[in-house]
Amino acid sequence: MESLYLLIPMSLVVIAVVVMILYWAVKGGQFEDLEGPGHSILMDDDVSPNHVVDKSPTANLLNKKE
Numbered sequence: 478m479e480s481l482y483l484l485i486p487m488s489l490v491v492i493a494v495v496v497m498i499l500y501w502a503v504k505g506g507q508f509e510d511l512e513g514p515g516h517s518i519l520m521d522d523d524v525s526p527n528h529v530v531d532k533s534p535t536a537n538l539l540n541k542k543e
Contacts, residue, residue: 502508
């Protein structure tokens with residue numbers, strides 16, 4: 478019985494924290510567009526197989542205009 482004096486307030490604090498996190502996520506726009514990221518993966522821009530992308534550090538130096 479004495480453990481309930483500790484467990485009930487602790488559970489209320491946990492519930493309050495969860496509600497605050499959920500409110501923060503909803504207010505921050507986390508649930509605005511649920512399908513967009515999934516569609517963006519499917520509709521990505523494909524690069525042709527003949528196109529070579531040079532990601533070396535020297536390529537950035539050669540392409541830099543001064």
